[in-house]
Amino acid sequence: MSNPEYILTLSCLDQRGIVHRVSGFLAEHGCNIIDSAQFGDSESRLFFMRVHFAREDHNVNDDLLRADFGLLAAEMKLDWEMRDAHYKPRVMLMVSKIGHCLNDLLFRYKSGLLPVEIPAIVSNHMDFYQLAASYNIPFHHLPLATGAPQEAKLAQEARIIELMDTHKIDLVVLARYMQILSPGLCTALKGKAINIHHSFLPSFKGAKPYAQAHHRGVKLIGATAHFVTGDLDEGPIIEQDVERVDHSMDADTLSAIGRDVECVVLARAVKWFVEHRILQNGDKTVVFK
Known part of the structure; x- marks a missing residue:
């Protein structure tokens, strides 16, 4: 034994x-x-x-x-x-209509590269219910209409918290979940939710960021994984990476490269979290790799 x-x-x-x-x-x-x-x-x-x-x-x-x-x-x-050390943390994945990070995490989970249990996938759209079913993971569709009143948003987030409690969730991963979380949900998720977003030098926000980057002729694109806080995309950074690009690449190519970087960066952050390698140091993190 x-x-x-x-x-x-x-x-x-x-x-x-x-x-x-x-x-x-x-x-x-x-x-x-x-x-x-x-x-x-x-x-x-x-x-x-x-x-x-x-x-x-x-x-x-x-x-x-x-x-x-x-x-x-x-x-x-x-x-x-x-x-x-042998306990597998219970992870809930959240996604909207962009599925590359979800697909990557599910593959790593199924192939044993990511030592977790995934008892639930949550989305405000139906796009990935078949993907969830292919991994035999319950898919929870929690729609939220564009411009929905605050009461509807809080009711939807109450269901998210209920699912976390029901499934004893240790970590929530926003795998391109394109909703701004309320301050109350951010507080409930403190220290146990990770988000991923693109990061450019210079930075481009809003619609079609890769098209904006292509128009400006950027030479570096990348991604940032960080803890979720009430400050949008400004929580303690866990991991970042970049890829060099050049003038010969169109916006679609930049987007494809960006998706790959996002997958790798998010997977590293999740793996380090479930292996208990991340300690928060104020607004920063210490990561023992």
Whole structure:
């Protein structure tokens, strides 16, 4: 029988001996560290740490391990979480009428590249119900008409929250879900929702961004994955990437390249989240790759 494995993440004000005390605690409780990473931010004066370890002493049970670490955490004023390393987080995907990110995440999930469970797909359109059915995942159509009153929007978002509660969702992924979320829903999703959007140098907003970029002759296109906050597309950044483009490429080619970048960037962000590699540092993130 294999030994139980955990992932411990923590942050606190930087101080001497954090690594020593945490690793010493694990050794004293019959645990073996598999890998460990840490970072001290000189600006925020915060220290961040992620430890993947196995509990090898069967005289130390799960409850004792957590209770004893809680005492150490209280003494050192640690903000911490200790999770089962083999638990597959439950992810809800949300999409509108653009499906490349949805399709990519579903393929990675089905092929075992993304260690998650996906109990629900939510959309304000019906375009991808057959795709959801092909993966045997329930599809929830929650329409919201253009220009719908605030009452209708809040009722639709209440259904989203209800689905999250019903399915015990750990992470919501906005896989090109083209609706602005209300402040209330953003608050409910704090720290457990990831969005993806294109990012250009310079930036183009509004309709047909790739056509705008082509018209301006951009040389770089890319994508940004970030946590959802009440500030539209300005939450803590998790991952970004870019591709070089040139004058020979038309707007459709730029769009195709952009879709590929968006898929890769979003998949990385989701994978790092479910592997508990992302710690928030104010308006930024620490990502232990």
